Amino acid sequence: MIQLSGIHYIRGERHILNDVNLQIESGQHWVILGRNGSGKTTLLELMNGYEFPSRGSVTVLGNRFGQCDVREVRKKIGYISQSLFEKLNLSDPVQEVVATGEYAFLRFYQDIPQEVKDKAFDMLKRVRIPHLADQPLGSLSQGERKKVMLARSLMMMPSILILDEPAAGLDLYEREKFLADVNELSQQQITVVYVTHHIEEIMPLFTHVAIIEQGELIASGRKEDVLTPENLLQAFGVSVSIEWFQERPWIKVL
Numbered sequence: 001m002i003q004l005s006g007i008h009y010i011r012g013e014r015h016i017l018n019d020v021n022l023q024i025e026s027g028q029h030w031v032i033l034g035r036n037g038s039g040k041t042t043l044l045e046l047m048n049g050y051e052f053p054s055r056g057s058v059t060v061l062g063n064r065f066g067q068c069d070v071r072e073v074r075k076k077i078g079y080i081s082q083s084l085f086e087k088l089n090l091s092d093p094v095q096e097v098v099a100t101g102e103y104a105f106l107r108f109y110q111d112i113p114q115e116v117k118d119k120a121f122d123m124l125k126r127v128r129i130p131h132l133a134d135q136p137l138g139s140l141s142q143g144e145r146k147k148v149m150l151a152r153s154l155m156m157m158p159s160i161l162i163l164d165e166p167a168a169g170l171d172l173y174e175r176e177k178f179l180a181d182v183n184e185l186s187q188q189q190i191t192v193v194y195v196t197h198h199i200e201e202i203m204p205l206f207t208h209v210a211i212i213e214q215g216e217l218i219a220s221g222r223k224e225d226v227l228t229p230e231n232l233l234q235a236f237g238v239s240v241s242i243e244w245f246q247e248r249p250w251i252k253v254l
């Protein structure tokens, strides 16, 4: 699905990614874990073709970036990030915002086809907020806004869904509701790539974890093998113990 080979990303004096190799196969769901500034968002921007590596190659759904029309590939990739949210209009009704996902538009300047409106309403039902369809986006709580983003990204039936710290800023209740929706994606044919620095967000859905530290992948593979106290000490500089509860990892700082 996604192949990063020998990726270096250099800007000015800074070597932001250093020889990153990552292969994400169909049927797997990955979490990319690392502290602030370690290079997680940059990695996602490369997967989306918004940035290009200084060296190495990025291949997504069989298309090697640089030798294909990236815009076509992007139609199969859902992306949820704060920077995308900021481009949406807070005064637009929720159902309209979701409907824009069908075409990867930011806003409609003409009438929305009824079937697209209906599909947007179905997506809102799926994330359990159909009652908010007519409310302006700006009137929603943080958790509801994240659900709108999720519904919007599912409109075009993506093969890959990339989420950049989607639970940031949510309280415990909103976070757990949102994570439950993400976990339900396991019932669909979507490969999920999820960036976070919170270990407890690694839901049962996720099969693999890559840990990034100062632009280098220090570990990647099956989550049970990668989430070790040694790797987490290296990544976060904190000694922890890990306990698995209901198929989720929870950490205690020692």
Ligand SMILES: Nc1ncnc2c1ncn2[C@@H]1O[C@H](COP(=O)(O)OP(=O)(O)OP(=O)(O)O)[C@@H](O)[C@H]1O
Binding pocket: 011, 012, 014, 016, 034, 035, 036, 037, 038, 039, 040, 041, 042, 043, 197
């Ligand atoms: N175009 C650029 N020019 C210079 N430095 C950059 C550029 N893009 C990213 N960086 C730097 O690269 C580093 C990695 O940034 P990135 O946003 O990928 O980190 P991150 O792991 O997503 O961080 P966070 O968890 O805080 O969002 C940061 O120190 C950032 O300042």
